[in-house]
Amino acid sequence: MYLKVINPYDQKLLIELPFDRGKEVEGKVAGARKAYERWRRLSLEERARRVEQGLKYFRDHADEIARDITLQMGKPLTQARNEVKGFFHRAEYMLSIAKETLAPEILPGKPGFHLRIEHAPLGVVYNIAPWNYPLLTAVNVVVPALLAGNSVLLKHSPLTPLIGRHFEAAFGELDPPNLVTSLILTDREASQLIGDPRINYVAFTGSVATGTKVYQQAAKRLIDAGLELGGKDPAYVAADADLDFAVENIVDGACYNAGQSCCAVERVYVHQTLYKKFIERAREVMxxxxxxxxxxxxxxxxxxxxREALPFLESQVKEGVRRGARLLLGGKRVKGMKGNFFEPTLLADVPNHAKVMQEESFGPLVPVLSVKDDGEALARMNESRYGLTASIWTRDRMRVELFARELEAGTVFQNRCDYLDPCLPWTGARESGIGSTLSQYGFYHLTRRKGIHFRAR
Incomplete structure (x- = not known):
């Protein structure tokens, strides 16, 4: 069996890669376990040195990797290059805090006792990565997992398997070998692997439906899982917002990467005093x-x-219009082009119960609703089963502090959106997921606490 990777721009076959089967999977899992047993015994300083050596591969192959991202999932090349830059930003930050974060915590002891807390590695981390940001979502797990003393089995999306191979080329050839291993698996085999007793942690990014199944499978073995399951991220433009700045950034936050981001702006609420101007300006920008x-x-x-995203987005737009929304721009796939192109789409007066305001779109859609005041905006923003990020566009720090306190979201922005700073934990509320990546908390989820209790005689 072969995995066929199709270029989403011209629909041509990009590459065919064999699936890992039977003995191949067994060999890779065994190799990852063997690598972990050697790797965990190295000092943190030595692990960091070798991780930096692996990062050199990404620097030497940066142009090739950016092009592979573009060819596999359609991200404009300029944005793919930005993703490579973001990869280094996150990797280097996690390297910079590893020593302090993973250092043993020495506790004030009673006379005759030595008490400390160590951050012990888990073992083999099984990372199931998505296609939309194939470098960034994987590095969130791979680099901190390695620094903490784990090995990694990386099952990348079937749309972007070449990125999994790049991670293996960078880190899998270090000493010990098989430290990061790329897997190409069917959905069935990927699911079955969670049951392998040599897997110690599962990191998954994807849909709520699949994430729920992953969590259930992990629970059967009493191992932990980190789940990033997407969002329906709201933006609120308050009455005192810098309108032009807000419009340009919100539209970019909705349409960057063709809107295919878990933290993309997916619904917009605008104070009634700015609503008409916001719509006019957004249309010009789009x-x-x-x-x-x-x-x-x-x-x-x-x-x-x-390809299947095209009819899904069209159905969201049509359903919104049926419920009273006004379609001002776009709303359909682009005819006459082989690629999976969807027009930048602006919807006004969208009822909050419409699917385009409640279901994750993952496309270049900007649905907008007018609100009378901050209280209505807050209520509408919280009317969601998701809670990944939210952005408030205002000059008033007190206003945004109120929203930050009351919003059910993992990250609350003021005058920014669609961005991850690695010094903050990337986490979600509600159905947006469980656990954290990045920051010191990203290390804590990839380690377990070990209490050291020594008594001298």
């Missing part, structure tokens, strides 16, 4: 997107990664 070959430097909106 008309400026250049659709085309993502390899072309001039392209600012590439194709969607998945």
């Amino acid at each position: 008309k400026q997107y250049q659709l085309g070959n993502p390899i072309d430097e001039k392209t600012t909106l590439g194709p969607l990664a998945r």
